[in-house]
């Protein structure tokens with residue numbers, strides 16, 4: 001039997017200071033929040049404590065679908081956070097959605113990652129979907145349906161110029177054929193926004209198409225992964241998946257604009273990173289003993305700074321939308337770097353216990369690795385920051 005020290009009461013002020021900087025971040029995210037955000041976040045915390053957190057270790061161990069967690073989150077309206085009330089949503093903004101991802105990630109990063117991609121699709125649907133599709137999708141999302149996003153495919157190139165997945169019409173109406181890799185949320189997605197090449201009068205152009213998973217969509221493989229093991233990330237095969245003109249998002253050939261728009265807010269893996277590092281720090285602070293005090297303090301400082309920096313970047317994204325791409329790049333690159341560093345330092349700080357799979361430290365460490373790799377990959381984020389610092393010398397992507 002493994003004896004835990006998690007019941008030891010917190011005996012330092014450090015935890016309160018982490019909470020203080022988390023509050024700073026929350027306040028920045030809630031700057032434009034509508035009425036009702038506070039009771040919703042209280043209900044969220046309750047669901048996280050009672051359902052999401054208790055399931056997290058098993059979801060990770062068995063690479064299982066976090067179905068109970070997602071159902072409980074859906075029951076309080078979390079799948080419709082940014083959806084206007086007229087469609088059955090909660091009518092909040094991306095700031096509240098960002099907090100849902102960050103808070104959920106403290107307990108279960110896999111559940112949070114599924115929600116993060118869902119929120120990106122909701123945003124795209126609100127802005128770019130054809131009205132004939134948009135309204136019904138928003139109602140379904142508000143009622144618990146989940147969406148996924150498939151940009152990645154083998155050999156597509158860093159700027160996604162060589163896409164093999166195609167939208168075509170060979171006499172049976174428009175259809176999608178191709179293979180997308182690293183698509184998160186495959187066990188729960190009812191809709192996937194697929195990045196593909198569409199026929200244009202003068203060649204092909206990168207385009208997003210909304211594909212219903214009921215027809216022509218097969219899960220080829222769910223990857224055994226180092227971290228985020230409950231996300232059902234894998235390969236999806238599209239075989240003559242039927243679509244209509246109303247499934248095209250934002251017009252044929254408009255994907256570059258939609259990809260850029262996806263990076264103008266904080267809904268990126270930086271949120272997962274903050275939550276993962278925060279969950280690790282909370283666990284470490286609960287288990288702290290005399291020998292670990294200073295190493296914990298040293299580890300927690302960058303986390304406090306990351307929350308504080310993230311708060312400023314969230315404010316800056318709203319205040320200066322023209323530079324939001326650089327700010328979201330800063331947020332993603334910084335938060336994910338800190339999460340990898342914090343989780344790596346905390347594991348040995350716990351002594352041999354940190355190495356045990358029965359403690360959460362090694363799970364947080366593995367989950368943190370994924371956040372740096374997930375798009376936009378950190379190197380791309382740093383290129384955007386460099387563009388912002390050196391405006392005359394822009395990177396081609």
Ligand SMILES: Cc1cc2nc3c(=O)[nH]c(=O)nc-3n(C[C@H](O)[C@H](O)[C@H](O)COP(=O)(O)OP(=O)(O)OC[C@H]3O[C@@H](n4cnc5c(N)ncnc54)[C@H](O)[C@@H]3O)c2cc1C
Nearest residue numbers: 149150151152158182183184233370373374375377379380
């Ligand atoms: C857990 C997980 C979940 C994911 N979920 C999804 C999902 O739901 N949907 C989806 O579409 N994708 C998803 N992805 C894929 C992810 O978006 C890609 O892995 C990411 O965009 C990087 O692409 P790549 O793997 O092709 O690497 P590449 O972009 O080919 O990068 C390879 C190397 O080149 C470097 N590099 C890349 N770009 C530049 C640049 N501009 N300048 C200099 N160096 C560069 C990188 O640092 C890296 O070392 C997921 C990935 C992970 C790990």
